[in-house]
Structures are given as structure tokens and as C-alpha cells.
Amino acid sequence: PDIKFTNPNANACISRRTSRGFGGSGCSGGITNVTVNQSLLAPLNLEIDPSIQRVRTDERNQIRGLNDKFASFIDKVRFLEQQNKMLETKWSLLQEQKTARYQIEPLFEAFISNLRRQLENLGCERARLEGERSNMEQSVEEVRRKYEDEVNRRTAAENEFVGLKRDVDASFMNKSELQTKADSLTDEINFLRTLYDAEITQLQAQISDTSVVVSMDNSRDLDLDGIIAEVRAQYEDIANRSRGEAEAMYQSRFQELQSAAGRNGNDLQSSRNEICELNRAIQRLRGEIDSMKGQRSALESAINEAEERGEAAVRDAKGKFSELEAALQKAKQDMARQLREYQELMNVKLALDIEIATYKKMLEGEESRLSSHNSVNISVLHSSTGGNHRSGGNSHSGSGQQQKGGFSASSGASFSHNSKSKHSSGHC
Numbered sequence: 001p002d003i004k005f006t007n008p009n010a011n012a013c014i015s016r017r018t019s020r021g022f023g024g025s026g027c028s029g030g031i032t033n034v035t036v037n038q039s040l041l042a043p044l045n046l047e048i049d050p051s052i053q054r055v056r057t058d059e060r061n062q063i064r065g066l067n068d069k070f071a072s073f074i075d076k077v078r079f080l081e082q083q084n085k086m087l088e089t090k091w092s093l094l095q096e097q098k099t100a101r102y103q104i105e106p107l108f109e110a111f112i113s114n115l116r117r118q119l120e121n122l123g124c125e126r127a128r129l130e131g132e133r134s135n136m137e138q139s140v141e142e143v144r145r146k147y148e149d150e151v152n153r154r155t156a157a158e159n160e161f162v163g164l165k166r167d168v169d170a171s172f173m174n175k176s177e178l179q180t181k182a183d184s185l186t187d188e189i190n191f192l193r194t195l196y197d198a199e200i201t202q203l204q205a206q207i208s209d210t211s212v213v214v215s216m217d218n219s220r221d222l223d224l225d226g227i228i229a230e231v232r233a234q235y236e237d238i239a240n241r242s243r244g245e246a247e248a249m250y251q252s253r254f255q256e257l258q259s260a261a262g263r264n265g266n267d268l269q270s271s272r273n274e275i276c277e278l279n280r281a282i283q284r285l286r287g288e289i290d291s292m293k294g295q296r297s298a299l300e301s302a303i304n305e306a307e308e309r310g311e312a313a314v315r316d317a318k319g320k321f322s323e324l325e326a327a328l329q330k331a332k333q334d335m336a337r338q339l340r341e342y343q344e345l346m347n348v349k350l351a352l353d354i355e356i357a358t359y360k361k362m363l364e365g366e367e368s369r370l371s372s373h374n375s376v377n378i379s380v381l382h383s384s385t386g387g388n389h390r391s392g393g394n395s396h397s398g399s400g401q402q403q404k405g406g407f408s409a410s411s412g413a414s415f416s417h418n419s420k421s422k423h424s425s426g427h428c
Contacts, residue, residue: 046250070366077359080352087349094342108331121316129310136303143299147292160242161278168271175264189250196246203235226407 018033069194071151073359073362077363080356080359084349084352087345090345091349094345096330111331112328115328119321119324122320126314127316129313133306133310136306139233143296144294144316147296150289150292157278157281157285161282164271164274164278168275171264171267171271175268178257179262179265183258185253189253192250194248196243199242203239207232207235226230226265282413
């Protein structure tokens with residue numbers, strides 16, 4: 001800062017001659033007269049720039065802030081040095097642990113190879129279970145096909161049974177009709193026999209009546225015996241023919257009815273035999289169907305059990321595979337995390353090295369800047385030697401004022417000394 005001292009009598013001289021005068025020869029004479037210029041006794045008009053106080057305050061605050069920043073920088077440098085030492089320690093430990101990590105890798109490889117073998121075994125087990133499942137499905141399909149064939153055969157047998165039952169019903173109806181016809185023919189035969197007997201009786205009655213009449217007309221001289229014999233022969237012949245025809249017709253009808261009844265009886269017996277055989281076949285088929293149903297239920301339960309075992313094995317294999325994948329993924333994540341931590345530590349170390357170098361350069365620049373500051377001297381120039389002595393006194397007082405303000409050369413030197421001590425302590 002510049003301090004201006006103005007004096008209207010700038011060329012005034014103060015002469016003082018004493019036995020200890022400046023530049024004197026040091027004679028031991030008496031006290032000489034002192035001539036004082038009256039103009040020098042006039043008060044000096046010292047005008048101070050009004051912005052000087054504000055500048056002083058700003059510079060004081062700036063220096064205080066710089067001191068605080070420098071102290072914070074020193075603390076930060078110490079903290080960073082501690083972090084650097086800690087990172088170096090970690091780095092050395094990590095470098096020492098490289099051998100252990102290299103020894104861990106074969107363990108991981110053995111574990112991974114074991115997991116792969118287990119995975120291959122599970123794949124083989126899965127293929128075997130798939131083969132068993134396909135075989136069971138084929139056997140189930142074959143049993144289902146047999147069951148469907150048996151069901152179709154049962155349906156065909158039931159349809160045949162229905163048809164045979166219809167035929168049996170028709171045969172029974174035919175038998176009933178034939179029985180009815182036989183009964184009607186028997187009634188007709190009995191009626192014809194009765195009619196024949198009645199006709200015979202009537203003819204005999206007529207013959208007896210005729211013989212009576214003949215006997216009554218015997219007075220006429222006719223050959224009644226011959227006529228009667230002839231008529232009797234005729235009627236007997238007619239009766240014999242009628243009897244023979246009736247007997248032949250009866251025998252033929254009876255034979256026809258017997259043959260029809262025999263045929264119907266044979267058909268009925270064959271139908272009954274067929275019905276019995278069909279009933280036995282139905283019972284046999286029902287037993288086979290029940291056994292096939294039991295086999296089907298047993299096979300279905302075996303299939304369900306095999307499917308459950310296969311699904312359980314597949315779930316177990318999937319669970320083990322997922323666990324193995326999770327363990328492998330976790331191992332990979334751990335390795336990646338350790339690698340990231342190592343990279344982060346290297347990055348932090350590099351950043352800290354760069355920051356430490358930057359702070360060192362800043363500290364060196366601050367030292368050079370602080371050491372380049374010079375002390376401020378304030379002097380008032382006069383033309384005489386005594387004026388120089390007075391100005392030296394003023395300079396001393398001015399330096400005292402500067403010491404009060406905190407801007408003296410000694411204060412600057414103390415600041416530089418403090419900064420050096422702080423810098424040296426920061427390096428320590």
C-alpha cells in the first residue's frame with residue numbers, strides 16, 4: 001500500500017549541530033547554536049487515501065481466508081497421505097494374497113468340474129427317465145388300444161346278443177304261432193273225427209232205415225238184397241274212401257305239424273344253446289373287461305407314480321442345477337467384485353497420487369509466492385542529512401503503524417515462517 005506524505009515546504013532543511021551530530025567529526029567543543037527553520041515547525045499535512053483502510057481490511061480477510069484454506073489443504077493432504085498409506089497397505093496385502101487367490105482357482109475349477117459332472121449325470125438320468133417314460137407311454141398306449149379293442153368286441157357281442165335275442169323272440173313267436181296252429185289243427189282233426197263219426201253213424205242209420213224200407217217193400221218182388229248189398233257196398237266204398245282221405249289228410253297234416261314242431265323245437269333248442277353260449281361269452285368278456293380295468297387302473301397308477309418320480313427327479317435336478325448355477329454365478333460375481341475393488345483401489349490410488357502431486361505443486365508455488373514478498377518501507381525524502389534521520393524515524397513509526405495493521409515486513413516474514421513450518425509438518 002502507498003502512503004502519501006505531503007509538505008508545503010518540501011525543501012526545508014533541519015540542521016542540528018551537536019557533539020553527536022550525524023556525519024560530524026565528533027569534536028568536543030561547546031554547545032553550538034541551533035538554527036531552526038520556522039517553516040519546519042508547521043504541522044505536516046498527512047492525507048491518507050480513504051480506500052487504504054478498506055484495502056487493508058480486505059487483504060487481512062483474504063490472508064485469513066488463505067490461511068484457513070491452507071490449513072484445510074494441509075489437513076486434507078494429511079488425510080490423503082493417510083488414505084494413501086492405507087491403500088498402499090491394502091495393495092501390499094492384495095499382492096500378498098495373489099498366491100492364495102491363485103491357490104483358490106484350482107479349487108473353483110475342481111468345484112465347477114464336479115458340478116459339471118453332476119449336471120452330466122443328471123442329464124443322463126433325465127434321458128433314462130425320458131426313455132422309461134416313453135416306454136411306459138407305449139405300454140399304456142398298447143393297453144389302451146387293447147382296451148378299446150375289447151370294448152369294441154364287447155359292443156359287437158352286445159349287438160350280436162341283441163340280434164340273437166331278437167331272433168329268439170321271433171322264434172318264440174313263431175313257436176307260439178305254430179303251437180296255436182297245431183292246437184287249431186288238433187281241434188280241426190278232432191272236429192273232423194267227430195264229424196266223420198257222426199257221418200258214419202248217420203250213414204249206418206240211413207243204411208238201417210233203408211234196409212227197413214226195403215223190408216217193407218219186400219212185397220214187391222224186387223231184388224232188395226242185391227240192391228241193399230250194392231248200396232251198402234257203394235256206401236262202404238264211399239265211407240272207406242272218405243275215411244282213407246280223412247286219415248291220409250289227418251296223417252299228412254299231423255306229419256307236417258310234427259315236422260314243423262320238430263324244426264321249431266330244434267331251432268328253439270339251438271337258439272337256447274346259442275343264448276347260453278352268448279351268456280357265457282358275455283360273462284367271460286365281463287370278467288376280462290373287469291381284469292383289463294384292474295390292469296388299466298394299475299398301469300395308470302404306475303404311470304402316475306413314474307411321472308411323479310420323473311417330475312420329482314427333474315425338479316430335484318433343476319433345483320441342483322439352479323443351485324450350481326447360483327453358486328457359479330456367485331463365484332463369478334465375487335471374482336468380478338474383487339476385480340472391481342482392485343480396479344477402484346488402483347483408480348483411487350492413481351487419483352490420490354495425482355492429487356498429492358497437485359497439492360505439492362500448489363504448496364511449492366505458495367511457498368515461492370510467499371518467499372518472493374518483500375517488506376514495505378515508508379520514507380519521506382528531504383534534501384538534508386538531518387531530514388534523512390527524521391525520515392528514518394518516521395519510517396520507524398510507520399513500520400510501527402504497519403505492525404499494528406499487520407502489514408509489516410516482520411509480519412510477512414512470520415507468515416512465511418509459519419507457512420514453511422506448516423509445509424514441513426505436512427510433508428512429515
